[in-house]
Amino acid sequence: MTRGKPRVHVMDRISAWLARGVIAFLYVPIVAVVVLSFNASDVTYRWTGFSTKWYAELAGDTDLLATLLTSVEVAVLAATLATVCGLLAAMGLNRLRSRFRGVFMAGLFLPLVVPEIVLGVALLSIFGALHVGLGMGTLVLGHLVVTLPYAALIVFGAYGSLDPSLGEAAADLGCRGWTAFRKVTFPLLRQALAAAWLLSFTISFGNIVMSTFTNGVGSTTLPLRVYSLLKGGLTPEINALGTLLVLFTFLIIVCVGVRQMRQVLTGGNRSPQ
Amino acid sequence: MRRSILATAVAATFLLATGCGASGSDSSSGGSSGGGTLHVYAWAGEIPDSVVKGFEQETGIKVTLDTFDSNETMTAKLSTGASGYDVVEPSQYSVQQLIGQQLIEPLDHSRIQGLDNLAEKFRNPSYDPGLKYSVPWIWGTTGLAYTDACVKEPVTSWKILFDQKYKGKVYMLDNMLASYIAALQVTGSRATTTDEAQIARATDALLAQKPVLAGYNSTNYAQLLSTGQACATQAWSGTSMAKAVQSDSNVHYVLPEEGGSIWTDGLAIAKGAKNVDAAYAFINYLLRPEVAAKATDDGASASANEKAREHIKNTDALKNAAVYAPDESIAKADFLLDPGPAIRHFQQGWTKVRAS
Known part of the structure; x- marks a missing residue:
């Protein structure tokens, strides 16, 4: 015991410091973004004094805000489509008991392993060959390709863990088809669907590779805009926008987190009423 | 470019x-x-x-x-x-x-x-x-930027980017054709050349330069100069460089005597x-x-x-x-042109340079 104890102690300290290092590595850049958004200087790398002028600048920058709106629209559409498609795929493939099931599953998850840039090139070539005008539609389709596997993974997991006897019990009680889905399956899957939607939203919102290939008239997204601004040098205005996004994300996490925390504290009662 | x-x-x-x-x-x-x-x-x-x-x-x-x-x-x-x-x-x-x-x-x-x-x-x-x-x-132009904080001699030539004295403190633009502007001009060719032998000579110059470089950079080189992490860099004129020149009296942007280029x-x-x-x-x-x-x-x-x-x-x-850029400084600057089929020689050379 006396010999073992100090060694454990050292290991504990090492892992504690390692954890601190990792957390610092993850959060220092975010803190830096927030701090530098209040920089009076024209350049992001030199601090010259406190100012909120970049927030005013941001509020008046209709170009940048238009790209933010585009990004949100695309992310909402792509996330909703991905979640619905993921749910339908889970329901359909779960019933399918043939050897094609594996083929369909592989097809669904293939975009996870194919480099995104290849998918982007392929889509652009197809759109070109079919003379499909590039724009919001093609952008959402492109993002759907990227987000669907993630949404499907989450929904598949949740759907697979449902007790099949629940459906039978519902049928016993006279609840079939749409009503059973609405009253039994959907409430049970609600959290998984929300998770799938949020993950898809996040992936779509930050996407740059697929957007490069599939955007068109009137659909420049925020990441594309920021990326193309790099050439001219970024101003703290981008930091101000970043800060607001961090704040917004933080609020969502707090809302979702508080709800889940309450559920945990009240005994994890997640069954439908 | x-x-x-x-x-x-x-x-x-x-x-x-x-x-x-x-x-x-x-x-x-x-x-x-x-x-x-x-x-x-x-x-x-x-x-x-x-x-x-x-x-x-x-x-x-x-x-x-x-x-x-x-x-x-x-x-x-x-x-x-x-x-x-x-x-x-x-x-x-x-x-x-x-x-x-x-x-x-x-x-x-x-x-x-x-x-x-x-x-x-x-x-x-x-x-x-x-x-x-x-x-x-x-x-705009493709030229040279440097800071007085580190460079104590007049800067007139691409040669500073090839100088052992500044080893680990110089950057080139992370862009094939831009890098070749400097390499071609420093070896006595024009930036618009499509001649295979001249491009090969420039490739050798880039290979020889590599140990001197701190890296290739085309995003935050102005910041590196202004914060003293770089002595001299190849640079594009434009907003970020202009801001660095304006906000830091030590930072200068010039076109080299070999010509530089104009876009x-x-x-x-x-x-x-x-x-x-x-x-x-x-x-x-x-x-x-x-x-x-x-x-x-x-x-x-x-x-x-x-x-x-x-x-x-x-x-x-x-x-x-x-x-x-002042009129007299761009007198010798060429428009960088589409190299046409000669792009192959640039690409092969650049691959060699980046892989070395």
Whole structure:
């Protein structure tokens, strides 16, 4: 015991410091973004004094805000489509008991392993060959390709863990088809669907590779805009926008987190009423 | 001549896509077009918001402005044949490529007023003789930047980027053609050469330079200079360099005595443009001296419009070499041209350099 104890102690300290290092590595850049958004200087790398002028600048920058709106629209559409498609795929493939099931599953998850840039090139070539005008539609389709596997993974997991006897019990009680889905399956899957939607939203919102290939008239997204601004040098205005996004994300996490925390504290009662 | 991580992949795409889509001028465009809308596709930040708003107010034509990060991205979109854009803003070598691929329309000079407002050097440029396809909008240079904090000698030549004395403190632009400007000129060739032996000599110079370099960088080199992490860098003129020069009296931007190079981004009408009338109206509006002056006042770029100078309120920019390089310094600067088939020699050499 006396010999073992100090060694454990050292290991504990090492892992504690390692954890601190990792957390610092993850959060220092975010803190830096927030701090530098209040920089009076024209350049992001030199601090010259406190100012909120970049927030005013941001509020008046209709170009940048238009790209933010585009990004949100695309992310909402792509996330909703991905979640619905993921749910339908889970329901359909779960019933399918043939050897094609594996083929369909592989097809669904293939975009996870194919480099995104290849998918982007392929889509652009197809759109070109079919003379499909590039724009919001093609952008959402492109993002759907990227987000669907993630949404499907989450929904598949949740759907697979449902007790099949629940459906039978519902049928016993006279609840079939749409009503059973609405009253039994959907409430049970609600959290998984929300998770799938949020993950898809996040992936779509930050996407740059697929957007490069599939955007068109009137659909420049925020990441594309920021990326193309790099050439001219970024101003703290981008930091101000970043800060607001961090704040917004933080609020969502707090809302979702508080709800889940309450559920945990009240005994994890997640069954439908 | 500008950097893009995705450039190579995008370039590959348009090769693929041109096979199927180059003739799609009659296809339907994405989004609403025609009528009173004009779809513009330009470099980010180069056509200021004030210009777009002014045009909309005066003409009642609604403008959508999308931005790209490299000529290659823009070309890839046009080559689908259904991009839906009316006006695009290619750089000079890209104008040559777009002409070759028939992705932009020849301009009808009878519908354009104000070409004689342009500065002499942009009226009959080597990349588009007689401005048959494009109207220069802004211009800039590829040169050298250094800081007095570290460099104690006069800087007049690319040679400083090859100097052992500054080992680990110099950067080159992370861009194939830009790097070759320095390497070709320092070995006594012109930046526009397509001669295999001269390119090979330049490749050797780049290979020999590599141990001296701290790295290749085309994003935050101005920051590295200003914070003392670099002594000298190859640099593009423009907003970030101009800011560094203006905010730090130690930082300077010069064109090397070997010449450096000059680039320009101009306006062209995309093949199959739906709203050609509005496109000409837009080009004419941007050719007005008082509008062109906004490229400098609101966009911090150098305007190709000579008559705009008297309308520019930001006179600091006129004196800032990282915006308006002095006339005598650009006398020897060539427009970087599309190397055509010789691009192969550059690519092979560059691969060797980056892999070494």
